[in-house]
Amino acid sequence: MMEIGLNHYLILSTILFAIGLIGVMRRKNLLLLFFATEILLNSVNIAFAAISHYYGDLTGQMFAFFVIAIAASEVAVGLGLLIVWHKRHGNIDLDSISTMKG
Amino acid sequence: MFEAVAFYLFAFLTITMFLITVTTSQALYALTALASGMIFISAFFFILGADFLGAIQIVVYSGAVMALYAFGMMFFDTTREVKEKIGNKYLVYGMSVVSAVLIVIIFAVPMVADNVVPLYPVIDGAGNTQQVGLILFTKYLIPFEVAAIMLLVAMISGIILAGKKMDLSLTIMSDAEIRDIKEDKNKKVLS
Numbered sequence: 189m190m191e192i193g194l195n196h197y198l199i200l201s202t203i204l205f206a207i208g209l210i211g212v213m214r215r216k217n218l219l220l221l222f223f224a225t226e227i228l229l230n231s232v233n234i235a236f237a238a239i240s241h242y243y244g245d246l247t248g249q250m251f252a253f254f255v256i257a258i259a260a261s262e263v264a265v266g267l268g269l270l271i272v273w274h275k276r277h278g279n280i281d282l283d284s285i286s287t288m289k290g
Numbered sequence: 291m292f293e294a295v296a297f298y299l300f301a302f303l304t305i306t307m308f309l310i311t312v313t314t315s316q317a318l319y320a321l322t323a324l325a326s327g328m329i330f331i332s333a334f335f336f337i338l339g340a341d342f343l344g345a346i347q348i349v350v351y352s353g354a355v356m357a358l359y360a361f362g363m364m365f366f367d368t369t370r371e372v373k374e375k376i377g378n379k380y381l382v383y384g385m386s387v388v389s390a391v392l393i394v395i396i397f398a399v400p401m402v403a404d405n406v407v408p409l410y411p412v413i414d415g416a417g418n419t420q421q422v423g424l425i426l427f428t429k430y431l432i433p434f435e436v437a438a439i440m441l442l443v444a445m446i447s448g449i450i451l452a453g454k455k456m457d458l459s460l461t462i463m464s465d466a467e468i469r470d471i472k473e474d475k476n477k478k479v480l481s
Binding site for chain 2 (some may be wrong): 190191192196197198200201202203204205206207208209210211213214215217219220222223224226227230233234235237238240241243244245246247249250252253254256257258259260261262263264265267268269270271272274280
């Protein structure tokens with residue numbers, strides 16, 4: 189119990205991933221949906237860093253860096269698209285995007 | 291002992307913050323809870339000895355991403371309450387199944403790969419930042435450059451999508467109006 193091992197970190201990462209999944213499934217507002225995806229990416233980063241530490245391998249940290257880079261560019265593009273959508277339709281609800289009318 | 295206390299404390303804080311993020315109906319609360327959760331996650335990286343990763347986490351997430359979200363929220367009407375999906379049973383069932391499968395995979399993979407050999411082992415006598423630099427600029431140089439190009443593309447697309455003609459809103463104008471504006475511009479240039 190007092191000795192923190194790899195499994196502790198993996199359990200924590202699983203819990204955070206489940207929270208992110210719940211957020212993705214129940215959110216209707218696209219901005220809050222983006223927040224949930226950030227939680228998903230961060231939980232995976234914790235697992236990468238923990239495995240990297242307990243196996244003495246630096247590859248996990250490298251992948252965590254690339255995940256952070258991808259998350260940053262995803263936010264930039266996603267927010268740009270959201271602003272365009274909001275200018276056009278006045279809302280950012282997921283239901284208004286479910287039809288593919290131009 | 292100390293490590294265990296820190297782990298449990300930050301695990302509790304992170305889970306609480308992220309639960310607030312996914313359950314609250316106020317967008318501003320969600321943003322602040324997410325920012326604090328990101329900072330608490332960097333604590334795990336420091337505990338795990340990945341100092342550089344922790345610093346990057348604070349700089350990129352709490353600095354850049356949260357500032358970007360804060361700017362983005364200025365465009366949206368965030369003061370009203372956020373409407374939620376009405377949950378149906380099948381969604382919850384699917385969610386539990388996915389989570390369970392995930393738990394099994396996460397636990398099974400390290401056990402299966404128990405005899406794993408480090409591909410790029412930790413170098414003795416070097417700090418974490420130095421090790422990261424050595425690996426990143428020898429073995430992972432091409433992915434690093436590709437990531438740089440991807441960030442450049444994302445930056446340009448963000449500028450073009452959000453920043454162009456902020457007062458005119460090209461996206462809701464009809465084609466004829468846009469053509470008129472272009473002709474206006476040409477006249478100004480010519481005269």
